[in-house]
Amino acid sequence: MQILVVEDDKRISDFLIKGLEENGILVTLCKxxxxxxxxxxxxQxxxxICDIMLPGMDGIQLVxxxxxxxxFVPILMLSALGSVQDKVTALDYGADDYITKPFHFDELLSRIKALTRRQQYQQEEAPTSIFSYGELTVDLNQYRVLVAGQEIDLSPKEFKLLVYLIENVDKTVTRTQILNAVWGITFDNHTNVVDVYISYLRNKIENPNNKYIYTLKGVGYIFKT
Known part of the structure; x- marks a missing residue:
């Protein structure tokens, strides 16, 4: 296993490197x-493992x-900031886990094992998958979306929404189902976030000659081939 440690505090980086190397992990330090x-x-x-309080660009901006x-490598954030909002911010911006200083090394090691195990399962279970519909091509493994050969920049949520629609191609999915799959919301809280993101996707992947996402009024949406 190879881990990149991004930490400018020598005391903490020395502690991390010593503990990780004693557990047979190859470590590279970046300050x-x-x-x-x-x-x-x-x-690859x-x-x-990334500290939040770094000189210059901070850890959140780096993520x-x-x-x-x-x-999309798993990222574990380290921080002395322990409020719920600090953790939520880090996770919302792309971190996979968050541990507050000071911490027990055994807990850190367990979190590392959990994150890398999850990544390994995902790689084993996800064969190479490239889907093409008209001018639209979606590469699930490389997180790429192309329209007429031109790569389209999608946010993580837009990409997740598109993948969910493709996984249910030719099936109607309700707003509540989409909220649960993409945002982890298990009930209809009357937000219009689904409609907003559907609009974002349509603007990026559709044109007058190629339409993919259809609205079923009062029900939800369907991705049609």
Whole structure:
């Protein structure tokens, strides 16, 4: 296993490196976000451990940038900030887990194992999947969407919504089903977020000659081939 540690505090980085290497993990240390983007973002890490309070670009901005660049390696955030809002912000911007300083190394190790195990299961269960409908091509493994050969930039939520619709191709899905699958909301809370994101998707992937997403009034939506 290869882990990238992004931490500028020498005391903490020494502690992390010693503990991880004693458990047979290969560790690379980077002290700031800028160097991660310049030198390490294209490497296939098993996990990134990232402090939030970094010099220059902070850890949250780094996670945002990595996700924007379609780097989907699991990211575990470290922070002395322990409020619920701090955790929610980190997770919403693309982190996979969050642990508050100070922490027990055994807990950190368990979280690392859980994140990498989940990633391994996903890779084993997800064969190469490329779907094409008219001018639309969706590569589930590389998180790429192309329209007429041109790559389209989708946000993580837009991509997740599109994938859910494709997984249910030619089937009607309700707004509540979409809320549950994409946003984790298990009830209809009268939000219009589904309709808003459907509109975003249509604007990005459809044109007068190629329509994919159809509205069933009072019911939901259907992705048709």
């Amino acid at each position: 700031n976000a800028e160097d991660v983007l310049a030198c390490y973002s294209t490497i 890490w098993d996990l990134i 945002q940038t990595l996700r924007y660049k379609k780097v």
